Amino acid sequence: MSALLAVSELRAGYGAVRVLHGVDFSVDEGEVVVVLGANGAGKTTTLRAICGMIDGQGRVELAGRQILGRKPEQNAAAGIAHVPQGRGTIVDLNVVENLRIGAYTRGDKEVDADIERWLSVFPRLGERRDQQAGSMSGGEQQMLAIARAMMARPKLVLLDEPSLGLAPIVTQMLFRTLGDLNREQGVSMLIVEQNANLALGIATRGYVLETGTIVTSGSAAELAGNDEVRRAYLGI
């Protein structure tokens, strides 16, 4: 297996405030990788730097090519689909229009068929195809954001705290869906989360990010068994 995404010595921040002090990790083809970390550890900053929403230094390689310094829309076209924190649905557009925007970078004729496919994968969205995204519940919007990301037929999906603000039962269903997508579609995912329990449940490997550096890494099982991780993120 080759590294689909390889991040090395990634440094980034906002103005004079440096948030990431050299972050290294990788995501292999077909993997679900989870980055755990508390508030302020730099999880969101990491994803924003990878997709080009903020400037960063170091290397971020997608399938061997440096992508740091490119614009978000270029990275989207290159196969990175980012589901930002707070879901990032386009609230004034309806469900189908949101999905269509997800396929913006595609030029093929199968967009309509794909829309129907994702509406059947997420029946709740299928029932609300003409409803404005802004009027849907948090869980529905999160599903929509994920379905929109999948519409791009991405190589890699970045998910920024998908469980944020969702009821526990919705979160469980969400992670089950993400696991299914990974197994059935083979889509690679990079998930940053505080909810370590569920995230590790579907992950292949994981990293722990603390104040801008990776402090621990290992397989999902290793991390779940790591005493420090258990204390800090699993609440055990």
Place this chain on the structure above:
Amino acid sequence: MSLFLTQLMNGIGNGAIYASLALALVLIYRTTGILNFAQGEMALYSTYLFWYFTDRGLPVIVAILLTVVLSFIGGAVIERVVIRPVEKSSPLVLVIVTIGMFLALNSIVQVQFGSDIKTNLPRAYPRHVWRPGDVQISTDTLVLVGVLILECLVLYLLFQHTKLGLAFRAVSSNPESSRLAGVPAGRMLMLGWALAAALGALAGCLIIPTLGLQASSMQSILVFSFAAAALGGFDSPVGAVVGGLIVGVAQSLTTQYIKSLSDIVLVVPFALILIVLMVRPQGLFGSRRVERV
């Protein structure tokens, strides 16, 4: 009664112009979140171009088309060169920038084309007045309303039935997520300004020949258009059109029936803006943004 209907028709004709410019204001407000105080002067510059072309002997229709195309390009350039560098600044900065453009364009036309009134602007169509019964309907009204309907139709098809229009609406609503999905947001903002400039150019080419062209020609028209956009809601294209027509009719009826107002016509739009801001700040069709998170 026939006087009332005649004034009503006149009002609708003027209202169509306010509606066109209000549409332009809405396009820019929805994409870049800016109240474009320079909208009128952009149209003014375009109209001077139109005058220049016809003065050089170009046929009227060709001159209008050329003006609209050049204005479309000019609008895109203004977004890229003037607005883009400051787009992340505070709303106050953006307002000052558009007021700066207002003053700059107003001075540029006087330097470039002279400050005398141009009265020799050709009309795009012959003037004719029909008199069904005692009501008077002029070709001005019909053409202006016809053009407005055409504009609405084109914009509707563009926004609701093309991939480009969908991307434009996505960027208006959520630029960040749109870029993450691969939509080139910058180009959509340029499109918004380009369309606005083109709408203004068309409005200018059609209305100014009836008024005479000078540096102040667009200023009161812009005030009426702001009133129209405020009335309809700055984020609503439908509101802009309805607002424009209401303002136009209100203007012509009040000046007809309230003699004391006939010399101070601008009271009407200001009063409308004031009332709207007090009673329904988001405008008749504007949306107060409600979002579940």
